Amino acid sequence: MSAVITASGLSKRYKSSLALDNVSFQIAPGRIVGLIGPNGAGKTTALKAILGLTDFTGELNVLGFDPRKQRDKLMGDVCFIADVAVLPRWIRVHEVVDFVANVHPRFDRAKCEAFLARTKLTANQRVRQMSKGMIVQLHLALVMAIDAKLLILDEPTLGLDILYRKQFYQNLLEDYFDENKTIIVTTHQVEEVEHILTDLMFIRDGKIVLDADMDAVGERFIEVMVNADQADAARQLKPLDERQVFGKSIFLFDGANRAVLEQLGETRRPSISDLFVATMKGTYA
Amino acid sequence: MKTFYWLVKREFWEHRGGFFWAPIITGGVFLLLNIMGIITAEVLGASHGIHFGASGGLHNVMSEMDAGDMSKVGFALDLAMYSATALLTVVLGFVVFFYCLGALYDDRRDRSILFWKSLPISDTSTVFSKIISATVLAPIIAVVVGIVVGMLQLLILAITLSFHGVNVWHLLLMAHPFRIMVNLIGYIPLYVLWALPSVGWLLLCSAWARNKPFLWAVALPVATGLVISWFGLMGLFNLPTTWFWKNIVQRGLFSTFPGTGSLFGVNGESIAHNVAGGPNMDFMDLTNTYQLLASPNLWMGVVIGCGLLAGAIWFRRWRDDS
Incomplete structure (x- = not known):
């Protein structure tokens, strides 16, 4: 099946800044893509x-439409x-x-109506009488009842408490997502979507700085926990990032040789938030 | 077509206050004032010993009326019914004016435009649903409420008179509620055409302004008018001051008020001649009101209105919530 979204050379200039800078990417069907970036990086512009x-300006094809x-x-x-x-x-x-x-x-x-029956919403209730979590429940019930090919979520759980947030993604995975659907989600609460994403895209200053599926991310990025005496050796290998925890150094490597790293210390797959912080270093400086 | 029906229904839900309750409350207040007036008259009459109708004078007058007088009575009753509607049309003018100003702006301000735009509805149908809500839906509700209020008013008068022993029920039959209904409903297409430049201008400002659409919609033409008047005062450039105020400012902003077309749009003489020449005293008669169709003023407005509406659709397409 062909791509759901094909973008090439996408640019968008606001008066003072370049929100999208010649961006190109493809998104295949049946994926859950996390579009992650700091504030003002161009996420919302890309979604819009x-x-x-x-x-x-540029070429953009979404499900065959311009x-x-x-x-x-x-x-x-x-x-x-x-x-x-x-709403x-x-x-x-x-x-509604x-x-x-x-x-x-x-x-x-x-x-x-089945989704709504699971909530506390009543038919005559107005949106202005609802809490933020209830509004999102209503919106989600509407959206999940639509058999769409592409679902776009822009910070959907912003300002919700942990119960609503967990429930939101759970509903989405259990009752909505299947191999014919594609979801693009942007969020700052990276830990929450980490385990459901199939693809990861980092965006910074209008450019895509990382575009890979989660398996590739796991192979490419390695975190090593190194004792102080080996730290200098690790620094020689040009890590992406270094931080100290309990007297040990944790190094993040991009595309390094796994066998070499395993001699330095315990290796593991980095969390997306650590990866994000390392990639975005200096954004606000 | 089904989508369009639901779009208009959506407008009605959102603006139930202006479209539905405003005319009802106005009509209610109108009736209340009538009743209060009658009570005042009764109390004053009683305390001054005036017994209206007690002598049977009114009865005699009525029995001596010929056919011509009878038609005049009918006309007077019609006029009373129109008076209720007249008040409602002023309210309608304000409702439509402010509805148009907010129609394409409010949802950008509260960002619900992101929800509306996430539905498979074109911007053209959205704007059209707003035009129809303003120029057809709101007037129809106002006319229906106006007729009901007018009839209630006649009923109140008749009941009051019957307390005084005057039987005026058969007089009521001389009123023409159905003709009034036809005249008023029939006036709506004319209103659509006449209001088009105002509706277009207000919707354009509503779709275009990043904030304070009211200020833009009103300040822009008024400020231009002031500048022109100012040059006019100094005798410079010989600009058409009066023409601008009448044909741009007044026409552009106040054409949402029903009846302004008949007041300003037609050559006054042609109507006067008709009224004086024929026995038909019904100034709202469709043969009378539709003289407006011959006015170039109306058609110029329609053309300009369509242009403004095209602009409104274009801005609706590209303005977002920012």
Whole structure:
């Protein structure tokens, strides 16, 4: 099956800054891609370009559509949950369900109502009376009832407590995701999505600095815990990053020889957040 | 078509206050003022010993009326019904004005545009649903409420008079509620055309302004008018000051008020002639009101309005929540 998203030479300039700088990437179907980057790196701009919400230069093909010209057709196959709860505050639960049921050809009303039945939401409740977690529950119920090919999540769990956050990803994996669907998620809470991602993309200053699937990440990046007496030897191998824990040094290597590293100390796969911090060093300096 | 119906329904949900409750409350207040007026008259009349209708004078007057007088009574009753609607149309003008200003701006401000735009709906249908809500849905509700209020008003009058022993029920039959309904509903297409430049301008500002659409929509034409007037005062450039205020500022901003087309749009003489020439005293008669169609002012407005609306759709396409 061909790629869900193909981008080549994507650029977007705001008045003072370059939000996307000649970005190219491909996303295949059946993947869960984490798009991770510091604030202002261009994550949201990239998502908005994919959704047809912003203009840009370069080539972008999403499910065979050009998002600039065919946003309305594209949205038949794409769903989107934005960083803050963006459901209109005046709308009631039954109104928004009625509305989406009647304008979206791929919406399954029974499914949506089944999801809602698991929550404390009531039909007559207005969005403005809900807590942030409840709004996200409602939005997720709507989105999961749509049989879309691509789901885009922009900081979906921002400001939610841990119960809502865990439940959010659990619902997504158990009741929604399958090999025909693709999910792109941006978040700062990297630890939470770490175990569900299949692909990882780091973005910094409008450029993609890392684009790999999780297996490749595990092979390419190695963390070694080294005793103080071997630290200098490890530094010779040009680690990406070094930090001290309990008198030992932890080095992060990119593409080093595993056999060599294993002689220095205990090796392991780095966590995404450590990898992220190492890659983004100096971003705010 | 189904999508469009739901889009308009969505507008109604969001603006139930302006579209539905505003005319109902206005009508209610109107009736209340009527009742208060009647009570005042009764109390004052009683304390001054005036017994209206007790002598049977009104009865005699009524029995002596000929057919011509009867049609005048009918016309007066119609006029009373129109008066209820007149108040509602002023309210409607304000509702439509502010609805248009917020229609493409409010959802950008609270960022719910990101939700609406994540549905498979084109920006053109979104903007059209707002135009139809403003120029068709809101007026229809106002007209229906207006007619009901007008009938209730006549009923209150009749009941009051019957307490005084005057039977006016058969007089009520001389009113023409159905003709009024046809005239008022029939006026709506004319309103759509006449209001188009205002609706277009307000929606354009609503779609374009990054903040404070009201200020842009009003300040821009008024400031331009002031500059032109200022040059005019100094006798410089010989700019058409009056023309600008009348045809740009007033026409552009206040055409959402129903009836302004009939007041300003048509050559006054043609209507006056018709009213004086024929026995038809119904100024709201469609043959009368549709004279507006002959006015180039109307059609210029339609053309400009369409241009402004195209601009609104374009901005709706590219402005996001930032």
